[in-house]
Amino acid sequence: MATRIKAFNSQHLTAICQVLADTNQGLSGAQIERLLHEIKVADSSPNITKWKRLFNALANAQNQHQVGNHLIMFINRAMDPVSYASDPESFTWRRNQLNIVLAFSGFHVREDGKVIYINKATTLDEARARAGKLKAALENRSVHEEVLNYCRAELLDENYFHAVFEATKGVAERIRLMSGLKSDGADLITKTFMGLHPILTLGPLNTESEKSEQRGFANLLIGLFGAVRNPLAHAPKTNWPMSEQDALDILTLVSLIHRKLDRTKKLVIEAP
Known part of the structure; x- marks a missing residue:
């Protein structure tokens, strides 16, 4: 890993995992298994609730390596736009929800699915702004x-x-x-x-x-x-x-x- 990313605290990691493994619009169990395998993180508790399963795996990786890189690697793969060619609505929902919680840690998911650094948000209003509320409103109006x-x-x-x-x-x-x-x-x-x-x-x-x-x-x-x-x-x-x-x-x-x-x-x- 070229750049060491500070480990995420438990509250932030929980919120992020709850978005990624949301019951209705999150990743499936099979997808979580595949993505964890791709980033070489052990799937330590595969038979529990999806978001807790993901949390445990990423928390264990953080504790072992003392970095937050594995979470960013997971998001980069989970948000690859190619995977959403037939389901763009899921990409939009996950990206918007991730950007709300990631803003508090100083990160943002771009339109190409890659995570970038931003200034940390300190309020929920700031976080929602970072998620691109204005842009979404303009797209709803079908602007040119x-x-x-x-x-x-x-x-x-x-x-x-x-x-x-x-x-x-x-x-x-x-x-x-x-x-x-x-x-x-x-x-x-x-x-x-x-x-x-x-x-x-x-x-x-x-x-x-x-x-x-x-x-x-x-x-x-x-x-x-x-x-x-x-x-x-x-x-x-x-x-x-x-x-x-x-x-x-x-x-x-x-x-x-x-x-x-x-x-x-x-x-x-x-x-x-």
């Missing part, structure tokens, strides 16, 4: 994948301020890539979507309704930058409180904008 692409790291820490900031910056960057322009803010939106010869259009612009939608979309983008992105760029986080509800609503709006950008067509190519 581009929203998550630009704020994945911030979502991990439940950092509403920076999550929103990165997502709104991502809108501008995507428009620059699609239009070929290098400007920003209102200037970028005006040149891309407004005027007689816009670079990107939502439709053929033959009818007044189509033209109205184009103008409205451009104004929506200008409003997003003026009301959200620009203030966040110039204000310290402490002076700009961002609630969970505000973050969800703004990021949902960003998702709508990305879906409309998916529809656009580049009709005119202009030099930057």
Whole structure:
């Protein structure tokens, strides 16, 4: 073992084993047996309750080697995404529940199933935040994948301020890539979507309704930058409180904008 991990205390180890061997959504007895064998930990009490069986095996390994590495090795194998190809719901449940209890020990299970270090949580609220509550809420709203692409790291820490900031910056960057322009803010939106010869259009612009939608979309983008992105760029986080509800609503709006950008067509190519 390259890095020695401090042994987990009995309370933390119990909570983790209760998640991994949960009666309804945890690992089966056969899975526990196989995984313990893979990490070369003796299955000392195979005929008792699943979570106690797992606890005894891992506790004995901790006592023998005075490290917590075996638990992390077990989780890394138990959370291998390949094993959940036909049952992604179980992966999500186990990962979320593990991250709540692991946060108190300073660990987090990533989306690829690997365990990483994080700052230790001291309250249940912090632990639940580390589990990715905001991200889960966004996924429940079926937000556009581009929203998550630009704020994945911030979502991990439940950092509403920076999550929103990165997502709104991502809108501008995507428009620059699609239009070929290098400007920003209102200037970028005006040149891309407004005027007689816009670079990107939502439709053929033959009818007044189509033209109205184009103008409205451009104004929506200008409003997003003026009301959200620009203030966040110039204000310290402490002076700009961002609630969970505000973050969800703004990021949902960003998702709508990305879906409309998916529809656009580049009709005119202009030099930057």
